[in-house]
Amino acid sequence: MFQAMVLAALATNGSQFLQMFSGMWTCGNATYHERWEIAPHQGHDVQGAWIADVVYGDPKHPDGFAYVYFVPGASQFRYDDFHVDGSQSHLTAPSPTNNAWEWTGVYYPDGAAADPTPDITWTLTSQGTIARTFAQRIGGKIVPRGSDSCVKGST
Numbered sequence: 001m002f003q004a005m006v007l008a009a010l011a012t013n014g015s016q017f018l019q020m021f022s023g024m025w026t027c028g029n030a031t032y033h034e035r036w037e038i039a040p041h042q043g044h045d046v047q048g049a050w051i052a053d054v055v056y057g058d059p060k061h062p063d064g065f066a067y068v069y070f071v072p073g074a075s076q077f078r079y080d081d082f083h084v085d086g087s088q089s090h091l092t093a094p095s096p097t098n099n100a101w102e103w104t105g106v107y108y109p110d111g112a113a114a115d116p117t118p119d120i121t122w123t124l125t126s127q128g129t130i131a132r133t134f135a136q137r138i139g140g141k142i143v144p145r146g147s148d149s150c151v152k153g154s155t
Contacts, residue, residue, distance in 0.1 A: 027150035086110030099124040128152040
């Protein structure tokens with residue numbers, strides 16, 4: 001019975017993320033754009049926990065990739081991101097509030113000290129646009145560091 005409840009929660013949470021973000025996106029600002037693809041996870045899955053694969057940059061030579069999955073014991077989503085330069089981040093988010101996912105965790109720049117303060121928010125502002133904000137948590141306050149947007153379907 002418990003396993004059935006966990007599997008039902010995983011299916012609901014996973015479909016929510018994919019309904020909001022699945023597809024091809026062009027993300028960036030006025031001077032920089034990058035292709036992102038968010039797709040249902042392909043490959044080994046442990047009881048439905050794996051939700052999505054994220055690849056950004058040229059699909060043949062990506063700038064990085066990430067995995068999104070749900071951790072039932074913590075009731076949180078995980079976003080584990082690996083960059084071609086060797087840096088990586090490991091972020092968590094609760095379920096979204098008002099179409100916004102707030103990711104917090106640790107960023108590990110290649111060859112530098114870990115940054116335990118990232119605060120990244122993805123907000124689905126329409127069915128075809130994601131507003132992304134990048135900030136840090138310093139002294140209990142959120143300090144904005146930048147923002148961009150993603151437009152669905154363009155490459």
